[in-house]
Amino acid sequence: MSPARHDRQSVVACALQLLDDVGLPDLSMRRLAAELDVQASALYWHFPNKQQLLAAVADRILSAVPDPDPALALAPTARAIRDALLAYRDGAEVVMSTYALRLGTRRAQAALAASIGDNGGDAGPFADAAFEFILGHAMLLQQRMHAQSIGAIDADGADPTAHSVDVFEAGIRAFESLSATRHPAEALESGRPAAAQP
Known part of the structure; x- marks a missing residue:
């Protein structure tokens, strides 16, 4: 079975949940990718870097x-x-x-x-x-x-x-x-x- 596809909003929602679970120091792109069951490179389709991801999390x-x-x-x-x-x-x-x-x-x-x-x-x-x-x-x-x-x-x-x-x-x-x-x-x-x- 192939991994589920995720849009920008679902990535942000997962990042926010992970932030709540493990805190900012442990919120990495690799950990987020594992949580979403995708390769880390797939996240860069939605966000060019971690700071852009965090900006979207801040907006949320x-x-x-x-x-x-x-x-x-x-x-x-x-x-x-x-x-x-x-x-x-x-x-x-x-x-x-x-x-x-x-x-x-x-x-x-x-x-x-x-x-x-x-x-x-x-x-x-x-x-x-x-x-x-x-x-x-x-x-x-x-x-x-x-x-x-x-x-x-x-x-x-x-x-x-x-x-x-x-x-x-x-x-x-x-x-x-x-x-x-x-x-x-x-x-x-x-x-x-x-x-x-x-």
């Missing part, structure tokens, strides 16, 4: 982020992005590596830009800054959880995510305040608190 991870919606405030948008990153083992690291190489879509940044009021594209750098905060926070959190799971840190039974929600919410409140100073009139119209002007 972020597909859970809501579509850009000006009616959706920054905090719920940021939480949705964080939750998408944390939904898969090493998810934040995969998205980080893709973002660093400027690969993949900008779905998360577009959602953030819409939430903070993108007037003609002027929110781009602000959205990138918010995304990098969310990404860094999620990556730090995943590393702490992994370190505890393998006994690399002496947690004394402590939750490695302790205070992480408070830190995240404090960061998002800071971004909301900065966003209000950018467009105070829009903040009032949207029901978001406008920060005091200097």
